[in-house]
Amino acid sequence: MTSAGLVRALAITQTIGYGVLHYSFAVLLISIAADLHTSVTAVTGAYTCSVLTSAALAIPVGRWLDRHGGRLLMTGGSLLGAGLLVAWSQVEALWQLYAVQIGIGVASAASLYEAAFAVVIAWHRPQQRSRALPAVTVVAGFASTACSACCPSPGG
DSSP states (O other): OOOHHHHHHHHHHHHHHIIIIIHHHHHHHHHHHHHHHHHHHHHHHHHHHHHHHHHHTHHHHHHHHHHSSSHHHHHHHHHHHHHHHHHHHTTHHHHHHHHHHHHHHHHHHHHHHHHHHHHHHSSSSSSHHHHHHHHHHHHHHTTTHHHHHSOOTOOO
């Protein structure tokens, strides 16, 4: 794969990844709370656990990336994320939502910005990094817009 191809692939996959793993939660929040017969606060706690899990894994993921690169880790994280989205669609209890969101935190740590940036840095010379990193960031920055356009919130 060329350097430009890598940047394009990461930009697209980061946009999709953030859209489905993170921004979809806000879009679905009210519906999830209603379906689980619980409060928005309780449901939001599950997302908080996801973010905290991802943060807690930052150092181990960084060490893995330094030693082994990103291909296996990002692929595994993406597959885990896809499986967890299927599991999320089957959640019937609040504890299940928490379990799925903690798993999404693991998938996020392995497949989103932090891992992608490490891959960009490993693949590009310093002169190219100043263009490659912002390119991935700018394109993936449209994830919230794309997700909210594709998945409008109920009543919104």
